Structure formats: C-alpha cells, structure tokens
Amino acid sequence: MSVTFPKGFRASGSAVGIKDGGRLDAALIVTEDSEPAVAAATFTTNLAAASPVRLSRRNLESSGGRAVGVLMTSGNANAANGKRGDADASASLKALSDELKVDPQLLLVASTGLIGIPMPIDRLLSGIPTCVASLGGGSESSYDAAKAIMTTDTYAKTAEFEIDGVRFGSVAKGAAMIAPNMATMLALITTDALVTSEVLGEALGRAVDKTFNRITIDGCTSTNDTVFALASGKSGKTLEISQLQMALDVVCSSLARQIVFDAEGATKLVEVVVTGAKSEDDALAIARKVAESSLVKCSFYGEDPYFGRILSEVGTAGVDLDSDKVSITYGTVLVFEGGHEVEYNRDEVVEVVSSREYSIYIDVDEGVAEGAIITADLTHAYIDENMGTS
C-alpha cells in the first residue's frame, strides 16, 4: 500500500514519455479531497540544485508548510537547464493545478534522471491529465507510483509502519550518487497523523540525518535529492513527539537500507561501525572515510578481508588517534589488534566477507562515542552503469 497506507491519500504511476518504451515515469500523490496536508521537506545541499528543488523549496515557504500533492518524475533530472528548467518545472505544476483545481503553490515537484538535458516538457504536460485520472487509493496505484520514480533501481522501494492507530507509508528511489547529505534519492513519506508543519519538519530532519545521511554509494551528492513528508491528519490522532520520531526513523531507515542494497552494481551491503571514538562526529568521520574508499570497496567486491586497507583509511580520516590502539573485527572475528594481525580462523572471516550483508567493527579506543555508515561495494557493473549517459 506504501503511500496510500495512511488515510487520506491517492496515488498514481503513469508513463508520460520522459523515458522511452512506455515505462512508468510520473508518480503523483495527492490528498483524497484535494485539501492541503501538512507538508515538510529536506532538500539537497548541492549549490547546483535542480529546478524542481528550487521550486518546491519556494512553494513550501509561501504555503507555510502545506501541500495538496507531489509530482515525482524520473528519466530527466531537470538540473543544469538554467531558466528554461525553472520555467518547465513551473509549467508542470501549473498544468497539475489546472487539473486538480488548486493553487499551484500548494503543489510540490521532484525529478530524477540525467542532468543537463532539457525536460521533454510537452510530453510531460500532455501526460498530466492521465496522472490525475489514474489516481486511486488501492495498492496497485501506490505500487505504480513507487515504480514510476525508479531510474537504475532494480526494484520499487516502499516501507510502512503503524503505531497507536497512526499510519506511515513511503516510497523512495536511489541507485547511485548516494552520499552524505542525501543524493539522487527521492523519497516521500505519508502519514495520517495530526501534526504541525514545524514538528513534522524537525522530526523529518532528524530522521534524515540518522538514516539517509548515513549511507554512501560513491560519495557524490546529487543536484536533486528530496525527501517530502505529507500529513493528512485523517487518523484524528496526535502522536507523542518521541513516537513520531521513532516512526519516521523506522521508515527512513528501511528505505535507506533498501537503497544501499540496490545500489548500482552492488553485490554487498556493508555496515562500517566505529566505536570507542572521542565524539560521534569523529566516529562518523572515520566510518565515512572507510565506507567511501574505492580501495576498500574493491576489496568488499573481491570478498577479500584486507584489514590493512581499512587501517590505512582510519589513519587518514582527519581524526587524531593512535593506530596501534585500533582493533578491526569482521562480523564477529577479530583480525587486527595492538598494531598487528592476530590469530583467527580464516574460514570464518571468508564466510563473513562472502555474505550479501555484513558489518565491520572498528574500535579506536579513544573514548565511548560511536557511529556507523552503510555502504556498498565498487563493482564492474557500477562502472558499466556510469560510463555513459546513453
């Protein structure tokens, strides 16, 4: 049911012709009665933000955190297209507002796909009526919406959660360019909780920081990253802030992990956990340096427990530490401690590194803080995906 699991939402996924071959490329999610929902969002930190990001940011501000619906398209990022890109993004919401008979400032838009190529705006505008006509509350509609935002994703990503009669639904897409501060990652979380825009926005920001901002695929931060949250209020219930936070954490965490699992060409999901740091920032800096290292990621791909490379990255994370105090554990097998390799059963380590998902623990013995980054391996298929735009 994904985004239509909470009360008060309809969804559709349509093929408007941004992608070729009749593939789904336009997802629309709107409130059931076209009444404004409470809305919040987190956007990319990239200074070359795409036109849809700029427009959605502006609309959210002018509406005071309210929105009737979100249009999410795939196949073209509408980024690096200058004033034409801005005009195309506005035109798409104007067309949608005409169909829905709502103020265009109450609509949001996000796009993902190739950068620097003009949006085929005529086809998108012609397709808007179909997007609206296809809106439905069933699971097929919401699954089509999830599929319509995919680019190089191999499966649609959704997550649901329910607590005290309040429901949360979501869709997301990822694939590559997933890095700190989000990435070519689009996500929409719907809920029927009664909540203010301010509370929803703060909780969403914290959830994003703990989940989407702690995954990395290639260290690149996209021009288009967007996480939207819409709250219809139709459950009639207000959650404790801690419950709301937990619910958003659970949903975002599930989506974030799915994104790394399905990273372009990935054959491994590896959680790099740093413990014993002086601060959480230190722990995350070390974990990120290891998790983003091309050399380390090649060794994940090769199923090679090469702790020496991990130690080398730890030593260059910009965090003061004593490398002789560092210990490294693959899964449950300690391999390095006290400045040198220790005795261990190599078969056990091989079993860990040949798993589809595993964790590596790095203790730096400087304090009590910890932090983790989830990453994927660097593979031939990743290169194949990213060698060309066609």
Add this chain to the structure above:
Amino acid sequence: MSVTFPKGFRASGSAVGIKDGGRLDAALIVTEDSEPAVAAATFTTNLAAASPVRLSRRNLESSGGRAVGVLMTSGNANAANGKRGDADASASLKALSDELKVDPQLLLVASTGLIGIPMPIDRLLSGIPTCVASLGGGSESSYDAAKAIMTTDTYAKTAEFEIDGVRFGSVAKGAAMIAPNMATMLALITTDALVTSEVLGEALGRAVDKTFNRITIDGCTSTNDTVFALASGKSGKTLEISQLQMALDVVCSSLARQIVFDAEGATKLVEVVVTGAKSEDDALAIARKVAESSLVKCSFYGEDPYFGRILSEVGTAGVDLDSDKVSITYGTVLVFEGGHEVEYNRDEVVEVVSSREYSIYIDVDEGVAEGAIITADLTHAYIDENMGTS
C-alpha cells in the same frame, strides 16, 4: 641514468625474494664514497604510518639531515605490523650498515606493497650483501633500481634535469592509492648540488606540494608515502634558490604526471583546471572534488562528455559559488555557460574526451585564483587490480 645522473651516486636493483618469481624488489642508492650526503624527505600524513616511515623519520632527525644511502623495497609495505614491523625495518638497516660500514642512523628505508603482512625479513637480510655488491654507476644499475621499486606500475619512472652544471636524477613508483598528501608513492631525487639540508628540505616540501600533492587516483592516502632527496655536493656548485626550486619542480612534476598516466587500469589522464576562484584553496578544493568523483571518473572512462556530473560535483565542493555563473570547457570546446548547455560541435568534444590525455577547464567566475588536479579514469581494470591481495 636516473639516480646516477648527478655525480656521486651508485645504485643497484636486486631480487631478494620479497616478491616471488625472481622479480626485482630491492633498490639501493648510496653515495659513491659512502660519505654522508645532505638529505631531506617528505612523508605520508597517514597516522597509521608504516614502520619504514617511522624509522626513516627518526634517522633523519638524529643525523641532522644527512644520509649515506636509501634502501627501497617492493612487494611488502611493512605497515600494520606493530613492533615486529619496527624491528624488521631496523634489522634491514643494521644489515646494510654492516655491509657499508657506516652508522645505521645514516641510512634510510622505504617500502611499498601489501599492508598487514609481516616482511619476509630473513630473505631480505640474506639479500642485502647482493644489493651492495651490485652497486654501480652505470645506466643499467640505476634502471634496475627504478624497476625494483615497481609494484603494479607497468613501467619504471625516472626523470633527469640539468641546470648550470648541476644535475638532478630521480626514480619513482606509483600505481594506486595516489591522493592528496601523497600516496603509495615512493620517490628519490638525487642531485650533485651543494646545498644545506634545510634549504633542500624546504624546496622539496614546496615541490611536493605543487606536484605529488596535486595528483589523485582514488583519493586514498597510503601508510608508506615517501619522497627522499639526497645531495652529494659533488658538482661543487650552489644554485640560486629559485633555480633549485625550479629543478625540483620540474623533476617532481614529471614523476607525478608519469604516476597518473600509469595509474592502475587507467586509460585516461585528465587535468581538471579550475579558474576564476576566490582563492587557490577554493580552486583546488573544487578541482579535487571533481577529480576524485567516481561518477566523473566513470564518464572519463566511457569517453562521455557528461558536464552535468561535473557541475554537480562543483556544487558540492564546500566552496560558496553561484552555479549559474559556472562555465565548463572540454579541451577548447565550451559546453556549459550561464546555467545551461550551449551550442557546440559534438564531434570536437568527442575528439577531446577520446584522447589519452586532456584538460577540462571549469571557470567559477568568483575571482582570479586558479588551481589544477591531475587524475585518471575509473576502469574495470582498476577494480580487477584491487579486488584481492593475491
């Protein structure tokens, strides 16, 4: 002639059995008369510095910047080996000092190869007499020394330079893990200039900063990076400081470019030049973000002029700028300006990106400072080289 081009040096390259198959793996460079030369060095900034780095740093300090010779081995980095690694490094210089009949503190050592595996010290010690017996002043000896430090390099790297009767020679190795603040990169520069250790060290530091620290292959910084300089004084001539600097710049620049050209699996050498920045630091930060991006490097490999990815990296370099003012030029072909793609001849761009070496110019129109980083593409062969240790 490489390291024996200047007066006063002998060299050898031997197979002592660190690598298998009888491949050359130990280079020795000493002064002709076993008299101390003036010495300087630049070492890795990695906190997990290898045992040879720690020992050479200590010896240079205690000798007050003098050295009789340098032992450089390949196949094993002697890093992450704890106290045993330190003892092995010391033992190798002790054996060498016995043969040369000099104080071991007047000897330097550097190693490159796998991390975390104990050095086969018995074989190295047994081979030391051969290293010494093979010393010679001819081009064959010095070429053997250049070959003996290679790991995944495909050719030996040397550079010579002469100015006003003063000569400079050099050897280097690179391949992967080449990043800011040096990398698994070893280099030795010899000269017959008359110079103090202080002047030589300062000039060497500046040269390294302008050359080796402005190349990148995978953003990883090794545990073992070392650049040594030895000055025999046998030309009897003192250079102007500007001449000395220029000579070191020329030699280091040549070696650095050779290292990127021969990067693991590389099919492209690309110079990323940022102009119009507010400061040189800003220019270098932007150039480095682009040059280290896996996505950008995949597009280099695919010979795909995907300027959108370059713009996206520029927007996330941590430098304040207006993305609508950025222009991007491949070779001599302007492709992006004023926030959008411009008209250009696509065949001309294809010709640029299919070249073995080319430059990309990024003007950010914020000031007058500039900076450049030289990088390689990310290829299937890079992954193959780094999937396993065997």
